[in-house]
Amino acid sequence: MSLVLDGLHKRFASVTALDGLSFEVSGGQVFGFLGANGAGKTTTMRILLGVLRADRGRVSLDGRDHAGLPRRTWGYLPEERGLYPRMTVMDQLVFFAGLYGVPRDEARRSAADWLSRFRVPEYADRQADTLSKGNQQKVQFLAAILHDPQVLLLDEPFTGLDPVNVALLREVFLELRSQGKTIIFSTHQMETVETLCESVAIVDRGRVVVGGNLRDVKRSLGRQVVKLSLNGDHRLAWLDGVAGTRVIRRGVEQSEIELDTGVEPGVVLRAAVAAGADVRHFEIADPSLEQIFIDHVGRPIDPPLQGPAAADRAAAGIVA
Amino acid sequence: MSERIADRRHDPLLPNAWIVARREYVERVRSRLFVVSTLVLVVLAVLVAFAPIFVKAIDSGTTTRVAVAASDEKLAERAIAIMEGVLNAQAGGRGSDAAKPYAFVPSPSRAHAIDDVSAARVDAALVAQRTASGAIDFTFYTGEGIGPDRAQLVGVGTLAVAILDWTSSNTVVGREFTLPTLDVIAAGGPTAGGAPITNAEFTGRRVVGIVFVVLIFLLLVVYGMWVAAGVVAEKTSRVMELIVAAGSARQLLVGKVVGIGLAGFTQYACVLAPALLALVLQDQIATVIFGQADASISLSLAALTPGLLGAYALYVVLGFVLYGCIYAAAGSLVSRPEDLQTISLPLSLIAVAGYMVALLSLSGGLPSVTRFASFVPFWSPFVMTTRLSVSRVEPRELLVSFGLLVATIGLAIALATRAYAAGVLLYGQRPGLRAVLHTIR
Secondary structure: OEEEEEEEEEEEOOEEEEEEEEEEEEOOOEEEEEEOOOOOHHHHHHHHHOOOOOOEEEEEEOOEEHHHOOHHHEEEEOOOOOOOOOOEHHHHHHHHHHHOOOOHHHHHHHHHHHHHHOOOHHHOOOEHHHOOHHHHHHHHHHHHHOOOOOEEEEEOOOOOOOHHHHHHHHHHHHHHHHOOOEEEEEOOOHHHHHHHOOEEEEEEOOEEEEEEEHHHHHHOOOOEEEEEEEEOOOOOHHHHHOOOEEEEEOOOOOEEEEEOOOOOOHHHHHHHHHOOOEEEEEEEEOOOHHHHHHHHHOOOOOOOOOHHHHHHHHHOOOOO | OOOOOOOOOOOOOOOHHHHHHHHHHHHHHHOHHHHHHHHHHHHHHHHHHOHHHHHHHHHOOOOEEEEEEEOOHHHHHHHHHHHHHHHOHHHHHOOOOOOOOEEEEEOOOHHHHHHHHHOOOOOEEEEEEEOOOOOEEEEEEEOOOOOHHHHHHHHHHHHHHHHHHHHHHHHHHOOOOOOOEEEEEEOOOOEEOOEEOOHHHHHHHHHHHHHHHHHHHHHHHHHHHHHHHHHHHHHHOOOHHHHHHHOOHHHHHHHHHHHHHHHHHHHHHHHHHHHHHHHHOHHHHHHHHHOHHHOOOOOOOOOOOHHHHHHHHHHHHHHHHHHHHHHHHHHHOOOOHHHHHHHHHHHHHHHHHHHHHHHHHHOOOOHHHHHHHOOOOOOHHHHHHHHHHHOOOOHHHHHHHHHHHHHHHHHHHHHHHHHHHHHOOOOOOOOOHHHHHHHHO
8 A cells, every 4th residue: 555645735825835745655654744833734634634625736545546535544633632522432432433434333342442442441431521631632543543544644643642641552553553554643752753653754834855764864864973971971072172073962861962974973982082081871873853854944843733823723724 | 714625525415414413413402401491492382372361361351342233223232231141241240340341332333333343442343133034143343452262252142142032032923043143354354365364363373473483583593503503612622623534514514404403393392292282272271260151262273274384394494404504604614602693693684684574474564575575585484484374375476485495505505515614624713704705616
């Protein structure tokens, strides 16, 4: 299975939301879709779902135009969280699954299984407005997957979850991936992307600025990073004498030093030893995804918008 | 800055529209607000249904003045004496202070008596005409103030007059007793389709017309606003984002209108059933309260013909589909409940205009205006049902009215779906007229 987005253009009045956006996702992959607020991520997801129509460009799944695909092909977790407040969790899950063609009994069984899997079986008969935001988010996630979609589109799925539930959701991602599902998700949590994704696309102003296999993307920068831990020295003053290096993250326990192309990592270690530093840890690594993002977009990724602000941007088609 | 949902899949209406409708219906009728409002409406409807009994209770202390004219003076005197004795007997028994329900005054001629009724100098006129066979024909001319129950009691009185007249004259003439005839005619009066009808029937028709127009107004505007509020609630709770991915705009719009419409009809049925039962039983209830002799309420429900009820049901359903779709589209264009009143005001005003014209039609005013309004699709559910209640409507007029309404519904569904598709993704801004037109285009 292969999902191909080819040259998508989308304008909302004077705002260009997508400007020739293209990328490809292989089947059974977890794909990280990264971009600042307003980069065009939500617009892209809405076009994939068929909720919006692209002005130009094509989307295909296994060579078939996506407009001809049934709705149940897709599972969608929107950035804007929402459920029917007075409806029980079970009734909502059965309702949404029903819209995707799942019979009521089957939906009920499946919902009960998933609620147990998410360690909240007792929530089945509770109204949504009695749940915490994190638990409402889990219910929404279940609404997105209960009909067993081929492709999952998840907009900021980890935002608002506590660490336990983040870990739980990561497990589910990997389980779904092992079942052959394709998962495309946007997030501002770069370490989550680095943990889960085989491929990524970083989008800025409606176009992909870098994308592909995660390792290739990291190496495309042509620079390396040294992770260094020293006993009793986090100022790294001796590094001023080493050309082609700069500290990109300074920490008491560990610091990260970026090396210009062509600079040998060993020069850092030698300089540290020469300066009398007590080296506890030395590691040569690829640049972080965050560094790659900054390098291509020119600024760090923003925190996700919440509530009406996000909705207003959605109205203008400029949601990240 | 909005964009319509790209509905290129041509999803079939069913089963998703039905799934949405079922959810709307169940959630609505299960809600505490629905249960409480239904109970309140039931109580109000039963009170309204008992209104004739309350009116009768108030009316029991008033005197009905009846002018009596007869073909001969002796007959007139006898009729007055007998009617006084029969119809005021109960009051007389209660003591001299009790108000007599009837006062009979002689009148020199039929024309004079009718003039007195028309000029409201008396409440009614009773004209006795002896036939060639010696029997008596009575005509009872009723004015504005007289209730149908009193007209019926006058009928009882005329029977007594005929019997006593026969017994007093039978020894001489030797004729057989013949039941007197009694025609009740509204002086100046009420007609249906050009044919004169009794006051009781006319009152019944007007009551039916008023009930129809009030119920239609409630259904179209109140339940229409439920539809709009339901859409806004989905936007406010952000669940709309999930729904638009799962169903097409047409499925969601139709499902919502049908589901909330069915909830409205359920409330309707819950309110109407006890009210109708109260109407049917009110004679028996009146007997308990007022006693056998003075019990009849006689609110004529003859106007509730199957044809009228069928036409009414059809107008209710079609009218709700028309208004419900537009209310849904209006709801989709705002994202805050406080903006809902503003955006739905024009539609509510159109409904109020139809309601006013319908009331005008009940009073017989401006017939050309009411006739025209009964063809205007946004008004025909109000105006045509009242026209059907109180006047003559040609079958072809009814067909044209239905045809225009159905055609407008088709157009409204198409436009409302487009507006809904764009509107549900529109957050944070109250759209102006230009934006609304843009979304529909």
